[in-house]
Amino acid sequence: FQGPIAVAPTQRGTRRSSKSQLKCALLPSAVTNVASRLSPPVRNSLILGAAAVAVYKNRRVLYPGSAPDPDFSEPLPEGSLGCPLIGNLSYFAKMGDTATGPGKFFRWRASKYSNPRIWKYSMMGKPTVVLSGMNALKQVFNDEFNGVKTGVISKGFTKLFGGDSLLFVDDAGRHKYLRRLVGSAITPEAVQAAMPMLIKSATEQLDRINVVGEPVEMEKILTSYTLDVAWRVILGLDLHQDECQTFYDAVDDWIGGIVDPRVTMLPGMEKTKAGKALAYLVSKIERKLDSLEDNGSDGSTMSGMYFARDEEDPSKRLTRDEIISNSLLLILAGSETAASTLTVASLALGLHQDVFEKLRDEQTAMLERHPNGEMTRSMLERECPWLDVVIKETMRIKPLAAGGAIRFAQETLIVEGKQIPRGYGVVFNPYLTHARDPAVREENGMDIVEAFKPERWLNDETKPTEYMPWGIGPRFCLGYNLAQARGIQMNFHAFPSFLTIFLVQAEMKVFLALFVRKVAAYEMVAGESVEWKRLSIIPKPKDGSLIRVTSFSDGS
Numbered sequence: 100f101q102g103p104i105a106v107a108p109t110q111r112g113t114r115r116s117s118k119s120q121l122k123c124a125l126l127p128s129a130v131t132n133v134a135s136r137l138s139p140p141v142r143n144s145l146i147l148g149a150a151a152v153a154v155y156k157n158r159r160v161l162y163p164g165s166a167p168d169p170d171f172s173e174p175l176p177e178g179s180l181g182c183p184l185i186g187n188l189s190y191f192a193k194m195g196d197t198a199t200g201p202g203k204f205f206r207w208r209a210s211k212y213s214n215p216r217i218w219k220y221s222m223m224g225k226p227t228v229v230l231s232g233m234n235a236l237k238q239v240f241n242d243e244f245n246g247v248k249t250g251v252i253s254k255g256f257t258k259l260f261g262g263d264s265l266l267f268v269d270d271a272g273r274h275k276y277l278r279r280l281v282g283s284a285i286t287p288e289a290v291q292a293a294m295p296m297l298i299k300s301a302t303e304q305l306d307r308i309n310v311v312g313e314p315v316e317m318e319k320i321l322t323s324y325t326l327d328v329a330w331r332v333i334l335g336l337d338l339h340q341d342e343c344q345t346f347y348d349a350v351d352d353w354i355g356g357i358v359d360p361r362v363t364m365l366p367g368m369e370k371t372k373a374g375k376a377l378a379y380l381v382s383k384i385e386r387k388l389d390s391l392e393d394n395g396s397d398g399s400t401m402s403g404m405y406f407a408r409d410e411e412d413p414s415k416r417l418t419r420d421e422i423i424s425n426s427l428l429l430i431l432a433g434s435e436t437a438a439s440t441l442t443v444a445s446l447a448l449g450l451h452q453d454v455f456e457k458l459r460d461e462q463t464a465m466l467e468r469h470p471n472g473e474m475t476r477s478m479l480e481r482e483c484p485w486l487d488v489v490i491k492e493t494m495r496i497k498p499l500a501a502g503g504a505i506r507f508a509q510e511t512l513i514v515e516g517k518q519i520p521r522g523y524g525v526v527f528n529p530y531l532t533h534a535r536d537p538a539v540r541e542e543n544g545m546d547i548v549e550a551f552k553p554e555r556w557l558n559d560e561t562k563p564t565e566y567m568p569w570g571i572g573p574r575f576c577l578g579y580n581l582a583q584a585r586g587i588q589m590n591f592h593a594f595p596s597f598l599t600i601f602l603v604q605a606e607m608k609v610f611l612a613l614f615v616r617k618v619a620a621y622e623m624v625a626g627e628s629v630e631w632k633r634l635s636i637i638p639k640p641k642d643g644s645l646i647r648v649t650s651f652s653d654g655s
């Protein structure tokens with residue numbers, strides 16, 4: 100509003116008419132005149148409104164690639180794209196809070212639209228559609244490598260997490276090949292062979308809980324547990340006690356690189372904390388590979404990968420780089436996720452004493468049947484239905500806060516009557532999917548205090564069907580199930596449960612079983628007032644699930 104300004108003839112050749120020139124010349128002064136009579140709040144609202152209209156009218160220029168595909172009549176999903184450069188500012192402002200935890204933006208946005216199962220937003224200026232609900236998810240994510248492909252926003256991620264890992268593969272054949280070979284190292288037999296290591300790792304960490312009345316932060320215990328599983332079971336290392344902390348710190352610094360722009364955007368990653376941590380981890384893996392070459396198999400997942408031959412072409416085996424990248428991927432995908440889920444389970448059991456008692460009764464009965472304390476993979480699977488449903492319910496209430504890796508539409512997709520134009524990002528949202536299951540919609544179904552009811556999984560009539568904590572489609576969690584890697588089409592709900600206990604299930608069940616065998620009763624230090632960390636991959640209680648044991652099983 101600088102007063103009248105001269106209007107230059109347009110550069111494109113077609114001159115505007117003298118009438119329109121006059122309008123253009125007079126308009127600013129007229130606007131200035133009117134604006135000066137308005138109170139500042141009204142004037143500012145009008146300015147913002149005018150700016151919003153200008154952005155809306157020019158959105159095709161401002162957001163390249165966001166326009167609808169003219170070959171389709173279906174509309175775009177609802178939702179605004181925010182700032183063209185950094186996307187929706189509310190994404191950053193509402194990432195999470197202590198009352199609801201991470202993923203607040205997705206819950207808040209979904210509640211605004213007529214169809215919460217499909218809507219759009221913009222991440223760093225990239226138009227992206229958020230999908231939830233099993234129908235829509237199956238349609239889109241089962242078509243990975245054709246209709247959609249997983250991609251990365253920054254190439255730095257590939258450097259940090261290993262360029263030869265199956266996470267970054269966008270070719271169906273190569274992905275299947277890598278899943279077959281990496282997956283062949285996590286068969287039921289391999290997990291059974293790993294049971295003593297899982298039990299040893301859990302027992303060592305549970306030994307840290309030994310004083311009645313002393314507050315214990317379960318998250319710390321469980322982070323160490325899953326990292327011990329990573330070095331023992333996945334990498335097959337034999338770390339001395341004083342080197343464990345170096346390993347924990349290295350994994351922490353390495354994963355922390357995700358949020359460091361010097362790592363993901365700029366050259367010179369090697370000199371950063373994350374780069375140095377990565378070098379340490381790779382050196383450990385390299386040395387282990389040399390020892391496998393000299394001494395043969397040791398039963399670890401890495402050894403499984405090293406000696407695996409492709410069942411379709413036995414002359415093919417994983418290269419050294421592929422083993423390194425995929426070993427790193429298993430640490431990345433498996434440690435934090437399992438630790439967080441177990442942390443939430445310890446909170447849920449502390450809040451629901453009746454469920455804790457059910458688990459204890461189940462373990463007491465198992466001990467009576469196997470008085471020598473033996474615990475195998477198939478025993479946990481066949482004899483412990485409560486263990487199973489406690490984990491299912493924990494993962495229903497607190498799944499990944501913002502979904503998995505971003506996919507990009509390879510062609511224009513029509514989903515739920517809307518179009519997702521070619522080139523758009525697409526992400527799944529497990530929380531929104533779980534929250535809309537008919538079995539839990541009537542109550543405050545995602546609240547850990549009010550709605551944690553593992554028994555709902557024991558009856559076909561109350562069993563949720565809108566459920567996908569392990570992902571969906573060809574990238575379904577590898578730690579969970581290998582059926583797809585062997586070419587069997589996955590139908591999660593119809594899948595017989597005896598086939599579904601693999602590494603991560605065994606890891607979580609072993610810990611919980613030993614925990615309820617040792618601890619006879621405990622309470623949450625914070626009582627029922629649960630607060631959450633604002634940011635994390637899987638939601639975690641703010642106090643790390645601070646418990647106080649009131650009695651141990653040995654009577655102390």
Ligand code: HEM
Binds near residue numbers: 432
């Ligand atoms: C409670 C623990 C876990 C949860 C909730 C979980 C969840 C998931 C989800 C949702 C995906 C799909 C990601 C996407 O499609 O973008 C996934 C993929 C994956 N998970 Fe897990 N996971 C867990 C533990 C593990 C463990 C213990 C391992 C291995 C040691 C593992 C290995 C993988 C791998 C390798 C992939 C990528 C598969 C591919 O791209 O083909 N996960 N996981």
